[in-house]
Amino acid sequence: MTEPEQLGFRALADPTRRSILRLLASQDMTIAEVAENFDMTRAAVKKHLTILDEGNLISVETDGRSRINRLNPIGLKGVFDWFSYFDAFWDSRLDTLKSEIEKDTQ
Amino acid sequence: MTEPEQLGFRALADPTRRSILRLLASQDMTIAEVAENFDMTRAAVKKHLTILDEGNLISVETDGRSRINRLNPIGLKGVFDWFSYFDAFWDSRLDTLKSEIEKDTQ
DNA sequence: TCTATATGATACCAAAAGGTATCACAACTG
DNA sequence: CAGTTGTGATACCTTTTGGTATCATATAGA
Numbered sequence: 001m002t003e004p005e006q007l008g009f010r011a012l013a014d015p016t017r018r019s020i021l022r023l024l025a026s027q028d029m030t031i032a033e034v035a036e037n038f039d040m041t042r043a044a045v046k047k048h049l050t051i052l053d054e055g056n057l058i059s060v061e062t063d064g065r066s067r068i069n070r071l072n073p074i075g076l077k078g079v080f081d082w083f084s085y086f087d088a089f090w091d092s093r094l095d096t097l098k099s100e101i102e103k104d105t106q
Numbered sequence: 107m108t109e110p111e112q113l114g115f116r117a118l119a120d121p122t123r124r125s126i127l128r129l130l131a132s133q134d135m136t137i138a139e140v141a142e143n144f145d146m147t148r149a150a151v152k153k154h155l156t157i158l159d160e161g162n163l164i165s166v167e168t169d170g171r172s173r174i175n176r177l178n179p180i181g182l183k184g185v186f187d188w189f190s191y192f193d194a195f196w197d198s199r200l201d202t203l204k205s206e207i208e209k210d211t212q
Numbered sequence: 213t214c215t216a217t218a219t220g221a222t223a224c225c226a227a228a229a230g231g232t233a234t235c236a237c238a239a240c241t242g
Numbered sequence: 243c244a245g246t247t248g249t250g251a252t253a254c255c256t257t258t259t260g261g262t263a264t265c266a267t268a269t270a271g272a
Contacts, residue, residue, distance in 0.1 A: 006121055013119035014260080015112055018188075025192060032218065044261055046219075051259095065218045065269040077196040080189045082124075083182070086131060090183040120230080138248065150231055152249075157229095171239045171248050 008079040011055030016040075017048050021071065024058060028070040114185040117161030122146075123154050127163060127177065134176040 011017055020034055035045040049069055052058045056075025061068045117123055126140055141151040155175055158164045162181025167174045 003121060003124070009115075009118050009124070012115050015109060016260090018109070018111075018115070022191065025195065030218075040260090041262060042219085043221090043263080047260075067219070071192070071195050073192075073196040076189070076192050080186075080192075080196070083186045083189075085128065086177070086179075086182050086186075089131065089177050089179040090186070122230090136248075146230090147232060148249085149233080149251090153230075173249070 005079055005082050007051075008055040008057055008075055009082075011051050011057050012079065014048065014051075017052055017057075020045075020048060020052065021057060021076075024069060024071045028068050030066045030068060034069060111185055111188050113157075114161040114163055114181055115188075117157050117163050118185065120154065120157075123158055123163075126151075126154060126158060127182075130164060130175060130177045134174050136172045136174060140175060 016038060019038075023029065023034060023037055031042060031046055031049060034049065035042040038045055049058065049060070052069075053060055056072050056078065058069050058075075059072045061070070122144060125144075129135065129140060129143055137148060137152055137155060140155065141148040144151055155164065155166070158175075159166055162178050162184065164175050164181075165178045167176070
């Protein structure tokens with residue numbers, strides 16, 4: 001069995017794809033518009049968009065011969081929520097680290 | 107230039123490594139202890155732990171001939187914080203999705 | 213209709229990833 | 243000291259990944 005977040009995490013592993021997500025946070029874009037922002041072929045960008053779509057991090061809407069790519073909040077939140085499992089670690093342990101450091105510097 | 111989160115996201119892309127993180131959330135472990143939980147060689151588990159360490163998601167402390175692996179809250183929180191950029195999307199757009207659905211089902 | 217344009221799809225390539233097998237080494241333990 | 247145990251490191255293999263080049267297809271527009 002595979003975790004539901006697997007394809008989302010896989011999609012986030014590449015810096016180009018994380019950059020695309022930030023781009024799409026400002027504005028929905030066609031494939032060509034996204035590709036203008038990167039020094040690679042449109043085909044390569046299209047592959048990245050496919051992987052982002054498979055990870056449910058974006059959704060794609062066809063409009064004539066254009067394909068509009070936009071952020072998918074559901075998939076993004078799914079990955080984000082995975083981290084809630086570790087809440088206790090940065091809440092309590094970061095505090096612990098902080099007081100250890102303060103103790104050392106006294 | 108590379109993002110500081112790059113190695114963290116890379117480390118999270120593999121399901122075995124995410125599983126290791128959850129293991130270490132319950133208890134600090136040596137390499138051998140972690141390896142007991144997976145159907146692969148100790149060498150393979152060690153590779154995963156190295157990648158988790160490179161991503162600052164765990165820290166390793168030497169104790170005699172043992173090496174204790176534990177969660178690193180700093181790196182974990184670094185990746186978590188990357189998502190804060192998208193806060194607006196699941197706060198506002200998930201609400202929008204919700205009201206669209208409610209409208210459709212009326 | 214004819215042409216330009218936005219995209220889809222496939223073949224191909226180099227590099228990275230994930231794994232095994234194996235050997236070396238350091239450190240407990242009797 | 244000798245043997246066992248926990249780990250580090252390397253060579254090697256297969257699959258996946260990230261990219262290009264190329265061609266096919268569909269739609270907008272004159």
